[in-house]
Amino acid sequence: xxxxxxxxxxxxxxxxxxxxxxxxxxxxxxxxxxxxxxxxxxxxxxxxxxxxxxxxxxxxxxxxxxxxxxxxxxxxxxxxxxxxxxxxxxxxxxxxxxxxxxxxxxxxxxxxxxxxxxxxxxxxxxxxxxxxxxxxxxxxxxxxxxxxxxxxxxxxxxxxxxxxxxxxxxxxxxxxxxxxxxxxxxxxxxxxxxxxxxxxxxxxxxxxxxxxxxxxxxxxxxxxxxxxxxxxxxxxxxxxxxxxxxxxxxxxxxxxxxxxxxxxxxxxxxxxxxxxxxxxxxxxxxxxxxxxxxxxxxxxxxxxxxxxxxxxxxxxxxxxxxxxxxxxxxxxxxxxxxxxxxxxxxxxxxxxxxxxxxxxxxxxxxxxxxxxxxxxxxxxxxxxxxxxxxxxxxxxxxxxxxxxxxxxxxxxxxxxxxxxxxxxxxxxx
Numbered sequence: 001x002x003x004x005x006x007x008x009x010x011x012x013x014x015x016x017x018x019x020x021x022x023x024x025x026x027x028x029x030x031x032x033x034x035x036x037x038x039x040x041x042x043x044x045x046x047x048x049x050x051x052x053x054x055x056x057x058x059x060x061x062x063x064x065x066x067x068x069x070x071x072x073x074x075x076x077x078x079x080x081x082x083x084x085x086x087x088x089x090x091x092x093x094x095x096x097x098x099x100x101x102x103x104x105x106x107x108x109x110x111x112x113x114x115x116x117x118x119x120x121x122x123x124x125x126x127x128x129x130x131x132x133x134x135x136x137x138x139x140x141x142x143x144x145x146x147x148x149x150x151x152x153x154x155x156x157x158x159x160x161x162x163x164x165x166x167x168x169x170x171x172x173x174x175x176x177x178x179x180x181x182x183x184x185x186x187x188x189x190x191x192x193x194x195x196x197x198x199x200x201x202x203x204x205x206x207x208x209x210x211x212x213x214x215x216x217x218x219x220x221x222x223x224x225x226x227x228x229x230x231x232x233x234x235x236x237x238x239x240x241x242x243x244x245x246x247x248x249x250x251x252x253x254x255x256x257x258x259x260x261x262x263x264x265x266x267x268x269x270x271x272x273x274x275x276x277x278x279x280x281x282x283x284x285x286x287x288x289x290x291x292x293x294x295x296x297x298x299x300x301x302x303x304x305x306x307x308x309x310x311x312x313x314x315x316x317x318x319x320x321x322x323x324x325x326x327x328x329x330x331x332x333x334x335x336x337x338x339x340x341x342x343x344x345x346x347x348x349x350x351x352x353x354x355x356x357x358x359x360x361x362x363x364x365x366x367x368x369x370x371x372x373x374x375x376x377x378x379x380x381x382x383x384x385x386x387x388x389x390x391x392x393x394x395x396x397x398x399x400x401x402x403x404x405x406x407x408x409x410x411x412x413x414x415x416x417x418x419x420x421x422x423x424x425x426x427x428x429x
Contacts, residue, residue, distance in 0.1 A: 378414065
C-alpha cells in the first residue's frame, strides 16, 4: 500500500530440524506494520440541516439560525472540494417596527400624613409622585399612574390617665387623741400608648379627736356576808370600791355590789301530805285466790327533817274459789322420717300432756298427728315375658341359625332398669 496502514512479512527456513529431544524450532514467520506510509485522504461528510431556530427578536429585524453536524471528518491530503462545508446558516426575521413601552422615573418621597395618630381608629393618608421619562409608541404599554396613595398615622394615639374625684375622708384611725385619716380616688382611664401616667390614688391627713377619756377602775370584791335565812333559799352580798374615777366620755363604773343565792341545799323542814284512798280496784285473779289494791297519792313531799309520807298503797285478798284447769301439752316433736322413700308414705309427730284437765277445764285432745309424705313416683324396672322356644334350624347341615323372642310386659319408668333385648339368635347344625 502507498498510504494508510499496511503490514510487512518476513520468513526463514529450518536449517536443521530438532532431534533426540532437542529444542524445538522457533517461529519461521514475523509480521509488522508498515512504517512511514502517509495517511490516506478522507473527504468530509455532513448530515442534513436542522430546523431554523426561533427568531431572537419579536420585532425590529432579528436573527434565526440552523445547523448541521459532521458525520465523517476530513483527513489526509484532500482537495478543497473534499473539505467540510459551512455548518451554520443565518437569516433575517421579524423586520417589523417594534413597539416602545412607556417608562416612568423613580417615586418622590412620601408627602406629609393627614394625621399623626388614629384618633377614631382609622388610619390617615399620604401621597407620592413620579414623572414620565419616555412615552409609549407603536402600540407599546401605556404609562401607569404617576400618583400613589398610602396609609399612615395608624398607631394608637397617646391616652393620658384620668382619675375620679377624691372620696370623703374615712374615719380617724383612733377614737381619741392624734391619728390619721385616709381618702382615695379611682382610675377612670388607664394610660395607653405613652400617655401620662396616673397620679397617686391615696391621700393621708392628720386628725385629732381630743384628749382620751379615763376609764373607771374598781377594786376586787370583798368577802360574802351572812345569808339572809337560816333555812330555805336566801341571799348573800359582797361589795367593792372605786379606786379611779372615770373622766371624759369614759365608761360608767360597774356595779359595786354583787348578790348570790344561799341555803339552796338546806331547805326548811316540811311534812309530807297525802290524798284520800281510792275505791277498791279489780282482783288480779278470777279464781284460786288473788289480790286487789287501793292507793292514795302524795300531795306534798317531805322536805328536810319533815315527817315522811305514810303508806300509799293497801293490798287485800280476793276470789278465793278454786279455778278450773285446762289440759296443757308439751310442744310438738319433730316429724318422723317418712315411712317410704318413694310413692306415698306417712310421717308422725307427738306431744305429751303436761297438765291434766280439772274442775271443768278444757279436756285434752289428740297427742299424735299423722301426714302423708314422699309423694315422688318410685322407679319401675322393665319387665319381660319368658323367652319363646327356639325356632327350627334354618339348615339341616353345614351351619344354620335359630331364633327366639320375648315381649315387654311393663316398660321401665321413673329411672328404673331399662328393657333388654327382645330378639335372640344362635348358630345350629
